[in-house]
Amino acid sequence: MNEHDSEKLAGILLDKGLEKAENEKEADIIILNTCAVREKPVHKVYSELGRFKRTNKIIGVCGCVAQKEKKRLIEKMPHVSFVLGPRNIYKIHEALTKALEGNKSIYTEQNGRCPITDLSFQIDRKNPYRAYITIMEGCDNFCSYCIVPFVRGREVSRPSKEIVEEAKRLAELGYKEVTLLGQNVNSYGKGLPEKIDFPDLLYKLHEIDGIEWIRFITSHPKDFSDKLIDAILSLPKICEYIHLPAQSGSNRILDLMNRKYTKERYLEIVEKIRRSGKYFAFTSDFIVGFPTETKEDFEETLDLVKRVKYEGIFAFIYNPREMTKAYNWKDDVPLEIKKERLKILLEIQDRITEELSNSYVGKEVEVLLDEFDEKEGELTGRTRTFKIVKVKGDKSLLGNIVKIKITEAKMYELKGKILGGN
Ligand code: SAM
Ligand code: SF4
Numbered sequence: 550m551n552e553h554d555s556e557k558l559a560g561i562l563l564d565k566g567l568e569k570a571e572n573e574k575e576a577d578i579i580i581l582n583t584c585a586v587r588e589k590p591v592h593k594v595y596s597e598l599g600r601f602k603r604t605n606k607i608i609g610v611c612g613c614v615a616q617k618e619k620k621r622l623i624e625k626m627p628h629v630s631f632v633l634g635p636r637n638i639y640k641i642h643e644a645l646t647k648a649l650e651g652n653k654s655i656y657t658e659q660n661g662r663c664p665i666t667d668l669s670f671q672i673d674r675k676n677p678y679r680a681y682i683t684i685m686e687g688c689d690n691f692c693s694y695c696i697v698p699f700v701r702g703r704e705v706s707r708p709s710k711e712i713v714e715e716a717k718r719l720a721e722l723g724y725k726e727v728t729l730l731g732q733n734v735n736s737y738g739k740g741l742p743e744k745i746d747f748p749d750l751l752y753k754l755h756e757i758d759g760i761e762w763i764r765f766i767t768s769h770p771k772d773f774s775d776k777l778i779d780a781i782l783s784l785p786k787i788c789e790y791i792h793l794p795a796q797s798g799s800n801r802i803l804d805l806m807n808r809k810y811t812k813e814r815y816l817e818i819v820e821k822i823r824r825s826g827k828y829f830a831f832t833s834d835f836i837v838g839f840p841t842e843t844k845e846d847f848e849e850t851l852d853l854v855k856r857v858k859y860e861g862i863f864a865f866i867y868n869p870r871e872m873t874k875a876y877n878w879k880d881d882v883p884l885e886i887k888k889e890r891l892k893i894l895l896e897i898q899d900r901i902t903e904e905l906s907n908s909y910v911g912k913e914v915e916v917l918l919d920e921f922d923e924k925e926g927e928l929t930g931r932t933r934t935f936k937i938v939k940v941k942g943d944k945s946l947l948g949n950i951v952k953i954k955i956t957e958a959k960m961y962e963l964k965g966k967i968l969g970g971n
Contacts, residue, residue: 553681559673583614613700659702685731693874720759729765735772748780794834798853799846830934838887
C-alpha cells in the first residue's frame with residue numbers, strides 16, 4: 550500500500566512538471582513516505598531525517614508516521630517543510646508550493662477519502678505489466694495491536710465505476726495483471742450508495758479484456774464469505790494465491806487480538822478452497838509474543854502453520870503501539886522468549902517453503918515475465934501463485950504470459966525453460 554502511495558506521489562509531481570532525480574545527492578526535494586505499524590520504522594524515519602539536517606533541500610514526510618506525529622514532527626525536525634497523512638497525499642503539490650515560498654504545512658485531515666479519482670490516471674507505476682489499484686482506504690477492524698485504523702482512518706470504499714474505469718485504462722496501456730489493494734478487501738462495498746460487495750467487484754473486473762490476472766491483498770478471514778470462495782474458484786483470471794493473515798493459531802489470543810474468527814473457522818476457509826482440487830498458494834502474517842501468549846498458545850500457531858502449509862509467511866515480534874487497546878496491557882512475554890518463538894516459527898516455515906518450492910520442479914506453470922537482465926540474458930516473472938521464476942530468453946517476451954517448465958528450485962526462486970506463450 551505504501552509502495553502504491555509512493556507511485557501516486559511521484560505521479561502527481563511528474564504531472565506538475567517536476568523531474569525525477571537520478572539519486573539522493575542530485576535531488577532538490579526529498580519526500581519520505583513512511584510506515585508506523587511497528588516502532589522501528591518510526592525511529593528510522595527520524596534518523597533518516599537527521600541525515601538531511603544540514604542540506605538545503607526541501608524535506609517532506611508523508612504516510613503513517615506523518616499522520617501519527619503531526620506537528621511534533623516539525624517541532625523535532627525543524628528542517629522538515631511539510632507533513633502529509635495518507636489521506637492527504639493528493640495535496641503534495643500544494644504543500645510543495647508553500648515550501649518553495651518558505652512556509653511550512655501540515656495536512657492530516659482524516660474525514661472522507663483521498664480523492665483517488667483525480668489521481669488515478671497520473672500514477673507513476675513502477676511496473677509496466679502489473680499494477681496496483683486501490684479499492685478501499687482505511688480500516689474499521691481495530692485489531693487490538695494495530696495502529697492502522699488510527700493513522701489510515703476509517704474504512705472508505707471506492708465506487709466500483711472508478712475502479713473498473715481504472716482497470717480498463719490499465720488494460721489499454723498493456724497491463725496484464727492487477728492487484729486490488731485494501732487493508733481488508735473482503736469488506737469492500739460497505740457504506741457505498743451502490744449495492745455491491747467484494748465478490749461482485751471481482752465479477753465486474755473479470756469482464757475486462759486485456760486484464761489476464763487478478764490478485765488482491767489483504768483478505769481478512771472474518772469476512773471471507775462462501776460467495777467470495779465461489780468467485781475465486783469460478784473466475785479463471787483470479788490467481789491461485791491468497792494472502793490470508795492468521796496472526797495466531799490460538800483461539801484465546803485471536804479473541805484478545807479482536808480478530809473475530811477462530812482457528813477452526815480459518816482452517817475451514819482453507820479447506821473449502823483446497824477441496825476444489827486446484828492448488829492454491831496461501832501466505833500469512835503472524836505475531837509472536839502477544840501479551841499473555843503461553844507456550845501452548847504458541848504451539849497452536851505452529852500447528853496452524855504445519856496444517857495450512859503456507860508458501861511463505863511474514864512473522865513479527867509483538868510491538869506495543871500507542872493508541873491501540875493492547876498498548877494498555879502488560880507486554881509480559883520476555884524479549885528472549887519472543888525471539889526464540891520467532892526463530893522456531895521461521896525455521897518450521899523455511900522447511901515448508903523449501904518442500905513446496907521443490908514440488909514445482911517438473912511442473913509446467915504460467916509466468917508473467919516483467920523484468921529483463923541484459924547481462925545475463927535472463928527474464929524474471931511470477932507464477933499465478935506468486936513464485937519468482939527466472940528463465941533464459943529474449944527481451945521481446947517482456948509483458949507476456951508464457952508457459953515454463955520448472956527445472957530447478959531454490960527456496961524463494963524457481964528456474965525453468967520456456968515452452969510457449971501468448
Ligand atoms: N490489514 C492486514 C491484516 O489485517 O492482516 C494487515 C495490515 S498490517 C499493516 C501488516 C501486519 O503487521 C499485520 O498483519 C500484523 O501481522 C503486523 N502488525 C501489526 N501491528 C503489529 C504490532 N503491533 N506488532 C507486531 N506486528 C504487527
Ligand atoms: Fe490492522 Fe486489523 Fe485493520 Fe489489518 S484488519 S489493518 S491488522 S486493524
